Amino acid sequence: MQKVIIWRKELSVDHNDLDKQHKQIFSLVNWIAVGIDNNPSGVGAMLDKLIQYTEDHFEYEMSLFRSAGYPESIGHDAEHQEFLDEIQRMRAKLTNSDHLNLENFGRYLRLWIVKHCRSDKQAVAWINKETSPEATSSCP
Numbered sequence: 001m002q003k004v005i006i007w008r009k010e011l012s013v014d015h016n017d018l019d020k021q022h023k024q025i026f027s028l029v030n031w032i033a034v035g036i037d038n039n040p041s042g043v044g045a046m047l048d049k050l051i052q053y054t055e056d057h058f059e060y061e062m063s064l065f066r067s068a069g070y071p072e073s074i075g076h077d078a079e080h081q082e083f084l085d086e087i088q089r090m091r092a093k094l095t096n097s098d099h100l101n102l103e104n105f106g107r108y109l110r111l112w113i114v115k116h117c118r119s120d121k122q123a124v125a126w127i128n129k130e131t132s133p134e135a136t137s138s139c140p
């Protein structure tokens with residue numbers, strides 16, 4: 001089974017900064033997936049980077065969505081928190097040398113990042129629609 005996942009145009013959320021940040025998350029996810037084979041002890045450090053980067057990304061994203069008045073902001077933020085809880089749980093497992101099925105974890109990360117892009121795409125589409133000149137125009 002393929003371990004790396006490549007960002008593709010259909011995962012664009014139509015927002016340059018968010019796309020750039022998502023591409024960076026793809027790279028981190030791929031580093032972890034490849035690191036699983038080549039350097040299991042390096043996975044922890046990469047996981048720390050992923051946690052830090054996604055925390056910053058989520059913060060950026062939520063300030064964007066909230067200030068635009070996106071009505072699903074609370075649910076969207078809860079999805080983010082769920083992911084952070086899960087990867088922090090996995091990080092703790094690594095730290096404690098508990099058994100962690102890294103292959104399953106790699107799969108989880110790949111599925112998550114795709115789902116995350118799709119969910120963001122919905123949010124940005126809503127924002128673009130609400131803030132388009134037609135939507136904000138006061139002309140009849």
Ligand SMILES: [Fe+2]
Nearest residue numbers: 061076116120
């Ligand atoms: Fe998001």
Ligand SMILES: [Fe+2]
Nearest residue numbers: 018061116120
């Ligand atoms: Fe995102």
